[in-house]
Every structure is written in C-alpha cells, then in structure tokens.
Amino acid sequence: MTSTSPAGLLRDPGSSNRSTLLELLFDVFYVATFAQLSMHLAGDLTWRGVGQNAILLLAAWWTWSVTSLATDFFDPRRRVIRGVIASTMFGVGLMTAAIPNAFGAQGLxxxxxxxxxxxxxxxxLIGALRGHLAQVRVERFLxxxxxxxxxxxxxxxxDPxxxxxxxxxxxxxxxxxxxxxxxxxRLGRVPLDQYERLSSHFGERYQxxxxxxxxxxxxxxxxKLSVAEFSTARVVVFLAAISAALLLWQIYVFRTDLFVARAVHKHPLRAVRLASYIYAVLVAGVIAMTAGVDLVLRHPFGTPRAxxxxxxxxxAALFVLGRVIFEYALLGRISRSRVGWLVLMIGVAPALTxxxxxxxxxxxxxxxxGITLTDAWRGRHDASDR
Structure with missing residues (x-):
C-alpha cells in the first residue's frame, strides 16, 4: 500500500497521534476568530446582537470541529489532507474578516x-479516494x-x-x-464503527x-489595556483577567488526561459524537467572559449593568458547565462540588448587579x-475519582 493510494489517506492506528505543525498553524487562525467574536459581542449586547454572535460562533466552531474530525479519520501528513487543511485556512481567514459586518454588507x-x-x-477528498469505501462517508457529509x-x-x-x-x-x-x-x-447513515476509529490525536486536538x-x-x-489610559483600576481588572485565564485552564485540565484515555479506550463513540456540542458550550463561555472583561476594562467603575x-x-458559568457535562459524558459522574459552585454563580449574579x-x-x-481549591481537595481525598 502506497501513501498515494486511496487507502493510504486513512490514518494508520499505529502512526503517531501527535498533531502536525500544519494543524497547529490552522489552530492559530482561530486566535483571530475568537478575538473577532468577543469584540463583536462586546459591541452589541442587545438580544439581536447576542443572537447574531451566537450564529457566527456556531458556524466558526463547526468548521473547526469538522476539520478536526477529518484529520483524525484521515492522515494529515498526506498531501491531499494538507491541501484540505490549507484551503480551510483561507476560508477561515475570510470568515474571520467578515465577522464584524457579517450581518451587513459582508454577509455573502x-x-x-x-x-x-x-x-x-x-x-x-472524493477525488482522492477514488472508489474507496471511505468515499461514501465523504459523500454523506458533502x-x-x-x-x-x-x-x-x-x-x-x-436583506439582513x-x-x-x-x-x-x-x-x-x-x-x-x-x-x-x-x-x-441511497447511502444511509455513517456506520457506528467509523466513529470508533478514535485515537488520542482527537483528544489532543480539543485540548x-x-x-x-x-x-x-x-x-x-x-x-485593550495597551490602548487604554493606564489606571490602577484597569491594571487590577487586567490582572484579574489573567488570573481568570489561569484558573479556567486549571479547571479544564483537572484530570483531563484520564478523560481522554477513557474516551479513546472505553467510550470512543460517545466522545466523537458529543465533543463538538459540549465544547461549543466551553467556547461560548470564554468568548462571553472575554467580551465582559473588555467592557469592564473600558469602564472599571462605570454604571453597573446587568x-x-x-x-x-x-x-465563567458556561465554561464550568461545559466541563461538568464533559466529565459526565465520559465518566458518567457529576461533580457535586462544581455543580454547587455553578449554583452559587447563578445565585450571586443578581447581587453583583x-x-x-x-x-x-x-x-x-x-x-x-474556589472551584480550583475544591478540585485540589478532591484530588487528594476522593479516591473514587481516580
């Protein structure tokens, strides 16, 4: 079997599961996408603006998740798959540039x-697979x-x-x-066994x-801080934002390796079919929080707004909720401590207004x-989680 044959496009289970450099470059394109989405949300907090931003976010996220699924099923080192990734970069760049006026003149x-x-x-992919069984999978998607x-x-x-x-x-x-x-x-559904072709590459891509x-x-x-007039209040907000990012990272990575291992070896079907939907919640949470911090950096002591x-x-609550769902989907368990913190977040919000x-x-x-400290306590004392 040669690398240029249709079968050679499929990922070899025995090959390296590390992301290629081109995949990492593809991810970098989304740095601009996420930034555009958070700025777009901060610029229009009406119900209409929030709804429009949600549509743009879900479209951008679906493009990433489907591309990630393709590079887990097919070998991203092959020339055709590299071409797929590269062409997607061009499209993502255009989508990102159009976000600020997507519901105006740049909709098309x-x-x-x-x-x-x-x-x-x-x-x-259809042209490269040339009659291989995997061609039917691509035809369904297309x-x-x-x-x-x-x-x-x-x-x-x-009209907009x-x-x-x-x-x-x-x-x-x-x-x-x-x-x-x-x-x-005439083609039916994607067979369930194709969703079980999961490698640790899939979990690594989402991480x-x-x-x-x-x-x-x-x-x-x-x-935002670099272009704003420096003040003690803005510096405090900035440092709080950095702290929030570090804490979100800690909340996310808490036992993530265990979850990835469970996904690959015990629940590959569940992981592949649910990951795109669950992670959309995490993405939306960070973009919302980023937009909020953006506004607070402008007016740290401005008029309180709900x-x-x-x-x-x-x-922040959306991010934690996504992580809770992630844990439940793969391990079948609910983190009571995190649910308790979620309830506190919801309950305290009106008092913060x-x-x-x-x-x-x-x-x-x-x-x-508080969540990270509780997680640390769980890690030391809750042997049933191990």
Whole structure:
C-alpha cells in the first residue's frame, strides 16, 4: 500500500497521534476568530446582537470541529489532507474578516467562505479516494453541507433582517444532520464503527484549541489595556483577567488526561459524537467572559449593568458547565462540588448587579479560585475519582 493510494489517506492506528505543525498553524487562525467574536459581542449586547454572535460562533466552531474530525479519520501528513487543511485556512481567514459586518454588507463573503470550506473539502477528498469505501462517508457529509449551503448563501443574499433566520436554519441542518449520522438517500447513515476509529490525536486536538480559546481572554485583555489610559483600576481588572485565564485552564485540565484515555479506550463513540456540542458550550463561555472583561476594562467603575454581569459571571458559568457535562459524558459522574459552585454563580449574579464592574470581575475570579481549591481537595481525598 502506497501513501498515494486511496487507502493510504486513512490514518494508520499505529502512526503517531501527535498533531502536525500544519494543524497547529490552522489552530492559530482561530486566535483571530475568537478575538473577532468577543469584540463583536462586546459591541452589541442587545438580544439581536447576542443572537447574531451566537450564529457566527456556531458556524466558526463547526468548521473547526469538522476539520478536526477529518484529520483524525484521515492522515494529515498526506498531501491531499494538507491541501484540505490549507484551503480551510483561507476560508477561515475570510470568515474571520467578515465577522464584524457579517450581518451587513459582508454577509455573502461570510456565507460563501463557510460553504466553500465544506464543499472544497468534500470535492478534494472524493477525488482522492477514488472508489474507496471511505468515499461514501465523504459523500454523506458533502450532501448535507450542500443542503445547508443553499440556506447559507440565500442568507448572504437577502436583506439582513431575514439573514439570521436563514443562517440559524442552516446551522440546524449542520448540527442535527451530524447528530443523526448524516442520513443520506441511497447511502444511509455513517456506520457506528467509523466513529470508533478514535485515537488520542482527537483528544489532543480539543485540548489544544481549548488552550487557544482561553488564551483569547489574555490576548484581548492585553490589547485593550495597551490602548487604554493606564489606571490602577484597569491594571487590577487586567490582572484579574489573567488570573481568570489561569484558573479556567486549571479547571479544564483537572484530570483531563484520564478523560481522554477513557474516551479513546472505553467510550470512543460517545466522545466523537458529543465533543463538538459540549465544547461549543466551553467556547461560548470564554468568548462571553472575554467580551465582559473588555467592557469592564473600558469602564472599571462605570454604571453597573446587568448585561455585563451576565457576560462575566455567565461566561465563567458556561465554561464550568461545559466541563461538568464533559466529565459526565465520559465518566458518567457529576461533580457535586462544581455543580454547587455553578449554583452559587447563578445565585450571586443578581447581587453583583449593583456593584461597580471591577468588583464583578474580582468576584468571578474568587469563585473560579474556589472551584480550583475544591478540585485540589478532591484530588487528594476522593479516591473514587481516580
């Protein structure tokens, strides 16, 4: 079997599971994407703005997750797969550039880039597989992306007032078809055994993108502080943001290696089918918190606003919730301590609304610190978790 044969495109179970340098470069493109999304959210906190940002976020995240799934099934060292990754980078760059005005004049650019990413990937893979059984898998994916692509492109062409509805419908097609294993006329669904072709590469990819997501909080805070007038209050908020990033990292990595091992060896089907949905919650949480910190850095002692509290506290809560769901999905257990902290976050949020924004950020960091200390206690004393 040669590397240029269709079968040679499939990932060899005995090969290295480390991410390639091109995959890491692909992830770097998302640093700009996450930054754009957090700035876009901070710029429009109306219900309409939040809804629009959610659509853009889910589209960007789906592009990353589907590409990651492809590089776990196919060998990213092969020329064709490198071409798929490279072409996706161009599309992600265009999508990212279009985010600020995606619901304005750049709607067709955003939609065209999104559709182009998925269609080009499908065409390249189908041509390279040339009758191999895996070609049917790609055809299923392509069929559904073409269907949703009609809604994406239509949304880019119509009046912005109708765009959100069409794009939301397109996302429903994308996310639900994946959940149903891409049922396709004459081809059926993706066989369950194909979801069990999971390697530790899959877990590593999600760990890497999560670190970059958390890094957006550091990046955005640093850039905002560098252009703002320095003051003691802004420096305090900045240091609190750095602390929050470190604590989010600690909350995420707590026994993550154990979860990845369980995913690969015991629950590969569950991990592959749920990861994209669960991690969307974590991503949304960090972007919301980043947007909130951005606003607080502008006005540390500004007029208290419930929307700012919702971003900072709610963003942290979303991240922790995603991590709780992650643990439950792979281990079948609920972390009672983290659920207790989540309840505290929700309960304390209304009490934080009258306070100056700087104290909202500090309080959120305090709660995140409480979670990490509780985790440390669990790590030492709860032998049943090991």
């Amino acid at each position: 650019l955003f939609a065209g880039a999104y559709v182009g990413i998925h269609v080009v990937r499908g065409v390249l 069929f559904w992306f073409v269907l949703s692509g009609v809604l994406w492109l239509a949304g880019g062409l119509v 007032a109708w765009r959100a509805a069409l794009w939301a419908g397109a996302l429903v097609v994308d996310y639900v078809s994946a959940a149903l294993r891409y049922p396709t006329p 890497q993108i999560t670190i970059l997501i958390i890094g957006d909080l550091v990046l955005a805070s640093t850039l 929307s700012w509290v919702a971003l900072v506290v709610g963003g 009258p306070l100056a924004p700087i104290f909202v950020v500090i309080a959120s960091v305090g709660i995140l610190l």
